Amino acid sequence: MLCSISALQAKPLAVRPGRRQAACSASAARRDGAAAASQSGLDRSTPQQQPQSPKRRVEAAALALAGGVTLSNGGSLQAQPDMDIDTAAFQDYRDNPPARKTKIVCTIGPTSCTREGLFQLADAGMSVVRLNMSHGDHASHKAVVDLVREYNSLGRGNLAVMLDTKGPEVRSGDLAAPLQLSAGDKVTFTIVEGADGTDNRIGVNYDQFVDDASVGDMLLVDGGIMSLQVERITDIALVPARCRPARCACRCRRRHLNIRGKSANLPAITDRDWADIRFGIEVGVDFYALSFVRDAAVIYELKDGTSAIGVLAKIESADSVEHLEEILDAVDGAMVARGDLGAELPVEEVPYWQSKIVQGCRRRGKPCIVATNMLESMIQNPTPTRAEVSDIAIAVREGADAVMLSGETAYGRFPFKSLDTMTTVARRTELSMLKYHGTRRLADQGLAEMFAYHAVTMANTLKTSLVVFSRKGNMPALLSHYRPDYPIYCFTENELVQRRMALYHSVTAIYMRFSEQQEVTFDRAIGMLKERGHAKGGQLVAIVQSGRQPIWRTASTHAIQVRAVPQDPAEDLSSDDEGGPVAKFPIQQQQPES
Ligand SMILES: Nc1ncnc2c1ncn2[C@@H]1O[C@H](COP(=O)(O)OP(=O)(O)O)[C@@H](O)[C@H]1O
Ligand SMILES: C=C(OP(=O)(O)O)C(=O)O
Structure with missing residues (x-):
């Protein structure tokens, strides 16, 4: 049984569905369909829910492979409205849930930096560890990286x-004691040394603060938790302001300060940031999240010296949204940093920008993280608010690659419950929206791009996972871009690629040494999928191999195949009237195209 589409660099597509392949696909399709129908007990009378005959599904797959079809759900060749809900598939998924597709970034801080804490978060579904360089020191961050390496090596x-730079951010200084303020109280922000909250005088780390502010401006503390109106600016660099809330505990210790609508006039990457960036190279981080990016120039500056490390732009300033398109063209991915974004821009504009940024990344096939305040109330409480749950669901529905926890896992009282809540909400949301849709329509016509597109269409049609072999990570990223319904298993012998895939939607990356022989490698990979419970005997998988150079000398540069996972003797070899029992793997050597 082998369905294979392959092409040498400039060759046209050839569809070669053999009889065995049709038989295998048909039997698997029948099993899928019957299982879904019996589990759901649903009335399938509407056209969209009509079970498709196995033959039609295979024909549909072949048609889809022949091109000209929009990315769609299992079997239907019509374009589906975005976020469609397929009830039968939902039931199917609920009974046999695949891996979560949306990744989770956790900020590590005092409550999660121990071996036990970090391992527990990792076991519970954390995909990416975020080091916030605004806090902690190099020694404490290095200790976290060492724990990550240990976890992975086990x-x-x-x-x-992900190393998140401090950036040219404006922050208040330390306080000797918490401040209690009442309405009408005046607060002075000053660059004069020694201000520690005494007499309501608070330090600021930015010398030009006074030049940027004007009387009447709103000064936001911690993204707007407190807002203060600037009443007076003195020539000794003081900014007195009136406190808005009736009575509040002033959360002013090392907090972000933003003047609404104005970006600070600081260098894009400060000396301190360069030291942190060098530290990142030394300890081998996988991503930089660059704070307060204003335009693309700073990205090129950073990428110049650090090519192996992915650069994500944090979109969090009025300047960055103005230059959004050029920034997204330059970066490897982005973060919607809603804390500062909602302080520099009117907060009601944040959802609009969130969608723009997520869609902008998805169009370019670059990963996007939605961050900040996602489960803020769980810093103190064991349960989330309904609004927080909806907020996560929206990010998942928009197709963000990842959602992020900040204070919830860094210093909150319930770091594990927070992660568990985020995981559960993400998965539930994914279950209710089987169909994501690719956003690019073969715009640049590269062969790899076309193969990714068709491989995803085929896998969706046949309801199979995708298996990809990758040396540089390009093909799994492309497959992820098209948001397949089922997981992408990326096999690689490059540990950097493996780790980088942690951020990409739907991708589970597995380190595996490739054999000189393609068939041995495929065999080994399918064996690993079975061992880890990602695949069962008799299931189909779509194998994709594509790149500028073939991994195996005798193989095509580009190939898509559908194969059946071999059955163990103990497994039920259910017979199939079109082709007999599913054959043992490997079934047939793939021949290189001449
Ligand atoms: N490495 C660290 N060491 C100490 N505290 C940390 C660390 N990382 C994060 N935190 C704490 O967690 C809070 C929330 O994290 P985050 O949202 O990343 O911070 P911020 O908004 O201050 O940039 C921080 O304000 C800080 O109190
Ligand atoms: C993620 C953000 O950045 P930081 O935690 O550095 O404030 C944000 O502003 O939302």
């Missing part, structure tokens, strides 16, 4: 590390 998972 074979327990595949965590990536």
Whole structure:
């Protein structure tokens, strides 16, 4: 049984569905369909829910492979409205849920930096560890990276590390004691040394603060938790302001300060950031999240010296949204940093920008993280608010690659419950929206792009996972871009690629040494999928191999195949009237195209 589409660099597509392949696909399709129908007990009388005959599904797959079809759900060749809900598939998924597709970034801080804490978060579904360089020191961050390496080397998972630069941010200084303020109280922000909250005088780390502010401006503390109106600016660099809330505990210790609508006039990457960036190279982080990016120039500056490390732009300033398209063209991915974004821009504009940024990344096939305040109330409480749950669901529905926890896992009282809540909400949301849709329509016509597109269409039609072999990570990223219904298993012998995939939607990356022989490698990979419970005997998988150079000398540069996972003797070899029992793997050597 082998369905294979392959092409040498400039060759046209050839569809070669053999009889065995049709038989295998048909039997698997029948099993799928029957299982879904019996589990759901649903009335399938509407056209969209009509079970498709196995033959039609295979024909549909072949048609889809022949091109000209929009990315769609299992079997239907019509374009589906976005976020469609397929009730039968929902039931199917609920009974046999695949891996979560949306990744989770956790900020590591005092409550999660121990071996036990970090391992527990990792076991519970953390994909990427975020080091916030605004806090902690190099020694404490290095200790976290060491724990991540230990976790990965134990074979327990595949965590990536993201170093989030402090950036040219404006922050208040330390306080000797918490401040209690009442309405009408005046607060003075000053660059004069020694201000520690005494007499309501608070330090600021930015010398030009006074030049940027004007009387009447709103000064936001911690993204707007407190807002203060600037009443007076003195020539000794003081900014007195009136406190808005009736009575509040002033959360002013090392907090972000933003003047609404104005970006600070600081260098894009400060000396302190460069030191942190060098530290990132030394310890081998996988991503930089660059704070307060204003335009693309700073991205090129950073990428110049650090090519192996993915650069994500944090979109969090009025300047960055103005230059959004050029920034997204330059970066490897982005973060919707809603804390500062909602302080520099009117907060009601944040959802609009969130959608723009997520869609902008998805169009370019670049990963996007939605961050900040996702489960803020769980810093103190064991349960989320309904609004927080909806907020996560929206990010998942928009197709963000990842959602992020900040204070919830860094210093909150319920770091594990927060992660558990986020995981559950993400998965539930994914179950209710089987169909994501690719956003690019073969715009640049590259062969790899076309293969990714068709492989995803085929896998969706046949309801199979995708298996990809990758040396540089390009093909799994492309497959992820098209948001397949089922997981992408990326096999690689490059640990950097493996870790980087931790951020990409739907991708589970598995380290595996490739054999000189393609068939041995495929065999080994399918064996690993079975061992880890990702695939069962008799199931189909779509194998994709594509790149500028073939991995195996005798193989095509580009190939898509559908194969059946071999049955163990103990497994039920259910017979199939079109082709007999599913054959043992490997069934047939793939021949290179001449
Ligand atoms: N490495 C760290 N060491 C100490 N505290 C940390 C660390 N990382 C994060 N935190 C705490 O967690 C809070 C929330 O994290 P985050 O949202 O990343 O911070 P911020 O908004 O201050 O940039 C921080 O304000 C800080 O109190
Ligand atoms: C993620 C953000 O950045 P930081 O935690 O550095 O404030 C944000 O502003 O939302």
